[in-house]
Amino acid sequence: MKPDSKDHWLARPESIRLLWRVFAIVLAATVVAQLVIGVKGYFGVDGWFGFGAAFGFLSCVAMVLFAKALGFLLKRNTDYYDDGEHGDV
């Protein structure tokens, strides 16, 4: 641990708030930019306004939730394979 009370700039709460704001502006900008720059969709639907944003967000939510659900089934303790019970090589 550093003796000085001030942590790295990136770790301070006020800079994290600032980063969130910048991130939000960038996100909004990428969607608004579609008004100016046309996205040529290959199948119609992917040319819709904000399709990339919605598709990216929703597919990530779906994947995280699916992984979470699968985790209940598949997760084991780290030493699952080394308990010696089954003499695994």
Add this chain to the structure above:
Amino acid sequence: MFEFLPPAIVLLLGAMLIGLVRGALRTAVLFAAPLLTLWLIWLVPDGVVFDVGFLDYRLEPLEGSPVRRLFATIFALMALVGGLYAYRQAKWYELAAAYAYAAGAIGVSFAGDLISLFLFWELMALFSTVVVWCGGTPGARAAGIRYAVMHLLGGVILKVGIEGVVVHTGSIDIQPMLATNFDTWMILAGLLINAAAPPVSAWLADSYPESSPTGSVFLSAFTTKTAVLALILLFPGEPALIGIGLFMVMYGIIYALLENDIRRILAFSIVNQVGFMVCAIGIGTELAINGAAAHAFAHIIYKALLFMSAGVVVYRTGFNRCTELGGLFRTMPLTAICGIIGALAISGFPLTSGFTTKTMISQAAANETLIAVYFLLAAASAGVFLHAGIKFPWFVFFQRDSGLRPKDAPWNMGLAMVVFAGLCILLGVAPQLLYQFLPYPVEYEAYTPGKVLFYLQLLLFSGLAFFLLLPLMKRTETISLDADWLWRVLLYRLASGAYGIAKAAGHAASSAADAVLSRLHVLANRHFSSSPGKDRPGIFARAWPIGTTALWIAVLLTSYVLVYYF
């Protein structure tokens, strides 16, 4: 016979020399061998360079073509920069094994016939196992054995297929085929095992993270990508590969999301990235094959870069789990920045090599109006950003302050990372550098405003999803079961169960035999023993008078005569 020096043999000799010399001379060999190999690779002309007689066959161990040179180039480059990364920290035998492993990969790249391909294939299996073992821990030893078993099994399956093709077609040439009969299916299965395709994807994430911090850099590059090259040469346009590739893409994302070990996250994302390539080979158009080759080239660089970054963290801290790490950006800025560049490249962020290569595959899917494939690949691109692009740097370098204040990378490791990080950006900014070496002429334009905007939306909003869902992604001290549970646990339990039953049956049989024997023994004792512990000997052991004997003989003969007459 050798009017031309095969590049693979040169690197193999270099690997042997590493063990024979030491000090500055060894360092010189470490850098000279891949450089010389690289130079020779670019001298290999198109077509078969020479052939060798073996039994009744004409082997063609050296055949050039643009895609073969492309893969051999990146393998040699990987050996060179990997050597730079590792040479001051790794044991000499790990370096020698890694170079021999790279030589096997280059040999596969130039193999003009199935038999040469198989020989170099097995060379890779052998020396990659040694690299896994160089992890030096009991876990690495065990994982190395599992790794070797899987790859030797894959080799046998490949060999069965090759034998079948040779017997039924009489040709050992490497030429495009489709999986239409038993032989070709066996070859395809043998290749796919090395590509970490389902159901055996688990070998990759099982073994690579057990190797040393330097070993995993080499391991990440060769085995799966030689499988990709072999699939390009042998099975372009095989429809089964589309589905297999898509499965690998999703498998990699889901398992990486569940994972806690930082190098295992990266290992799962190898399966994910190879899935993109396998899918492209399945699509099989010129654009798709170009995409697969370009993506393999770019992938080796950014994946090695990610493993280098993770390797420095493991080397400096001794920890390899997300739950033990965090906040390392304070003292490891170079490692963090290089790791982030690798993470952006793997996510296919504009201006990185991932964008200029992966979007070719998506474009190929769109051109063939494979709607589902296109949208699944787009979702997967978002997922890659989620599981590797943000998750890896976030949990290692940011997240919370773990209190660890390790030093940044040693200079050679840092330099290797900077070289590969530079290449990630160079190929992203100037894709023509790579496009001109692809197997088919490239008319693909990576940067159109609409496409860049689409991918920026896709990726940045998956970033938003990551941070909003962070509470759901809290790392746990767990591993995730995979298909290898079937043979590591279930098969073992079945085998030990069968052994127990056999043992019990054996016991029952031997105790029954014992009972019969002791019963016979008692009987024999009673009738034959002269001193059975009784007051007089057994009936056959007694001394009978001659008269009694004569009487019984007379009775016996009389009864015989009587029986004879009637």
